[in-house]
Amino acid sequence: MRLGFLSLIALGAMLTSASAQTLTIATVNNGDMIRMQGLSSAFTEETGIELNWVVLEENTLRQNVTTDVATNGGQYDVMTIGTYEVPIWAKQGWLKPLDGLAADAEYDIDDLLPPIRQGLSVDGKLYAAPFYGESSMLMYRTDLMEKAGLEMPEAPTWDFIAEAAAAMTDRANDISGICLRGKAGWGENTALITVTANSFGARWFDEDWRPQFDQPEWKNALDFYVKLVTESGPPGASSNGFNENLTLFQQGKCAMWMDATVAASFVTNPDDSTVADKVGFALAPDTGLGKRANWLWAWSLAIPASSQNADAAEQFIGWATDKAYLETVAAQEGWANVPPGTRISLYENPEYQAAAPFAEMTLGSIYAADPTQPSVKPVPYVGVQFVAIPEFQGIGTTVGQLFSAALAGQMTVDEALAQAQESTLREMTRAGYIK
Template sequence: MREENMGIKKLFGAACSLLAFGMVSSASAETLTIATVNNGDMIRMQKLSEDFTAQNPGIDLDWVTLEENVLRQRVTTDIATKGGQYDVMTIGTYEVPIWANKGWLVELADLPSDYDVDDLLPAIRGGLSVDGKLYAAPFYGESSMVMYRKDLMEKAGLTMPEAPTWDFIAKAAKAMTDKDNEIYGICLRGKAGWGENMAFLSATANSFGARWFDMDWKAQFDTPQWKETLTFYVNLMNEAGPPGASSNGFNENLALFQTGKCGMWIDATVAASFVTNPKDSTVADQVGFALAPDNGLGKRGNWLWAWSLGIPAGTQKAEAAQKFVAWATSKSYLEMVAEKEGWANVPPGTRKSLYANPKYQAAAPFAQMTLESINAADPNNPTVDPVPYVGVQFVAIPEFQGIGTAVGQQFSAALAGTVTVDQALQSAQQLTEREMRKAGYVD
C-alpha cells in the first residue's frame, strides 16, 4: 500500500510539473501588437498569419486594424510619446526617413540570409533607408495610374492613350458620364488628409507646374499654377464625379469602381488586382490601364509610396517583431499568396524578382504599367521648378503631416462647395505660412 501511494505521488508530481511547464510556456509566449491599415492586402496578411504563428509557436499576434487617417494619427502619437502600444507599425515612405533620423525606429539589420534585401526595387528600398540602412520593410509598393472601363471608353467613341493628358481625361470623363444610370466618368479622392486627397492633389499639382514651397520655403498656394490645379479638379468632379465625393478616399472609390459606377479612377497602382478580380469586381473583364496624366510640362501626376512594416525603438520585443516583419515581406510570403489567391493578387511593387517572374507577368496585365509608374516617379526632383524638399505627393519634413491635413480640409471643402476655390487657396496659404514661421523655416 505504501509503495502504491508513493507511485501515485510520483505520478501526481510529474503531472504537476508538466502542468507547470505548460503554464510557464504559455506565459512566456510573446504577443506582438501590430497596427495596420484596413486595405485589402493587409486584411489578407492578417488571415494568412496562421502560417507565421505555426512557424513561431512562442509568438502570438494581436491586430489593430484602422482606417488610414486614424492609423497615421495613432502610430505617430504613440511613437513620438514613446507610448509603447505597438510592436510593429504599418508606416509609409513619408514617416520612415524622418522617424529613423530621430532614432524612433529599429534598424532591420538582422533579417535572415534568404530575405534578399538586394532584390527590393531600388526606388522603394531607397525611400525606406537612411545612410544605406533599412529601417522598414516594404509590404507593398505603389505609384498611381489611370484605371478605366474599356467598354465605356469605346461607347464614348474614344481610345485611351498609354500616356494621356489631363485634357483628354477631362474630355473622356464628361463623355463617359451617365448620371441617370449612376455611372460617373471619373472617381478621385476627396476625403481630407495629407495621405488621402492631398496625395492625389499634390501629385496632380506637380504636373500642372505647382509646388508646395519655393526654394526659400515660401508657401505657393497663391500662385496661378495652384489655382489652375484646384479649379480643374473641382470642375471635373462637379461635372463628371459621383455625389458626396468630398467624403471618398481610396476604399470608397475602390468600391464605386468595382460596382461599375466609375468610368475612370486615378489612384494607387495596388488597386489593379482588386478591380480585375472577378470575385470582387463586376467589371473585372473590362478594365484597362494607362500612365497617370500630364499637362505637357514634363511631369506626370503619379506618386511613389510603400506601405511598410517598421519596428518602434521603444518595443521590448524587437527580435520577435523582426521575425514577423521578415515573414510578411519575404519572397516566400508572395509565393504563399500566389498559391492561395493566384499570382495576380500578390502584394505588388516591392521585388525585382516578382516583375521578372513569367507567372506574374502572365497573370497580372497591369504589372508592366505598375513598374513603369514606380520607376518614373522621382522624389528628389518631383516638380517642374526646383524645390528644397524631397517627396512626390508629400513634403518630407515633420511638419507636413499637420499642414497637409489642414490644407486637405480646405480643398475638401472646396470640392463640397462650402467654400470657393479662391477661399480654399487663400486659407491654405495663410495656414501654411503660419506653421512654417512657427517651425522656423521662414522669418
C-alpha cells in the first residue's frame, strides 16, 4: 500500500521517539468506519504507529469532539467530523490544515469531487479529508412496489411517496410503508426534516435571520412528515435514526427508506441484507417547486489543533482516504462496498460502475444539492440540511427534540413549530443576528 512522502514523516517520528506513537481516533459507529477500524492493522504494521479507537454513536460523537476541540482538550489526534463543522472550526483555528496531503501528487487532491472538497476547505486550504461523501435518495423494495401495482418514477414526488407508502404498509406482516428518521439530533431527524422542508419551500431563516417556523411552508412540511410516518412508518419511529432504520430495511421491515446515499451498499449486500436483490433507487422526492430533498455531507477525518501527533495523524488520514484504501476495500469486500462519494476516479472506474447499481444515482444526488441555494426562497446562510453558523448545533438539537416529540404524539405539530420559533428567535437574538 502506498505511503509516499508521509512514510518519511512516520520514519522520522519513530527514529526520534523511544516508544511507538499512539494515535487516538474518534469516529462514528457506522459500517464504513467500523470497516476502516478492522483494516487499520495494516497501517500499524507498516508504520509502527499504534491506534486507539473511540467509536461512538453519532450524537455522542458530536458532543464529545465538539467539547474537546472547543476547550483545546487534546483528547483526540484524529476526529471524524462533517461538512458542518469543518469550515466553522477551521476559521476558529481549531483544526490543522492538511498541507502535506495537498502537496502530495500521489494522494491527488484534485481527484476529490469538487462539491465535497469545497465543503471541507477554507481559503483554498483543505482542513479535513473526506472518508465518504453522500447526499440523500430513496431506497425501495421493488417486489413490494410491484405487488402494490405501482411503478417508482426516477424522480418521485412526495404525493406519490405517500400514496405508495400507504399501499405497501402491511401491519399483519410487520412491514412499514416507509422508514424516516425520528431520533432527535441536529444531524439525525433535523437533517432529514430540513431537506424535506426545503422541498416544500420552507427555510430556516429569512434574509434578515428571522426564524421561519411560523410560516405556512413549515406547517405544510411538518404536517406531511408526521402524518406520513405516523400512518405508514414503524412503531417507535421517534427513536429511530440512521442505524435503526438501516436495520429495519435490511430485515425486510421497510418498503421504502429515504436517507443517506451511503446506505446503498449496506442494503444491497447479501451478507447483511435479506432483501439485497430486491432494492431499487430513486431521487429524493420533491413537491414540484424546484427543490428536491437532497442534502450534502461528508464524514471526514481532521486533526484538532491540540494534537501532539499531527504528522502521524496526517499520515493516518492519508492512508484512510487515498485511492489505495479504496482498492484494499474492493479486494477484500468487493467494489460495491468501497466508501463512496469522494473521488472522481471512483465514478470513472468501470469495475465500480458494474458492481454498484447505485453509483450514478449517488453521484447525481451529490451534484443536485446546492449549499448556497438550499431552498426555494433566498436565504442568508450556506448549508442544505444544516445552517453553517456556530449556533446551529444547539438550535438544531432543540428543534429536533421538538419535532421528535411531535412525531411521538407528545405535542401537536402547531405546538412544536411555535416552540421552535420561540426558542430559535431567542437564541438568534442573543447571538446578535437579530437586532
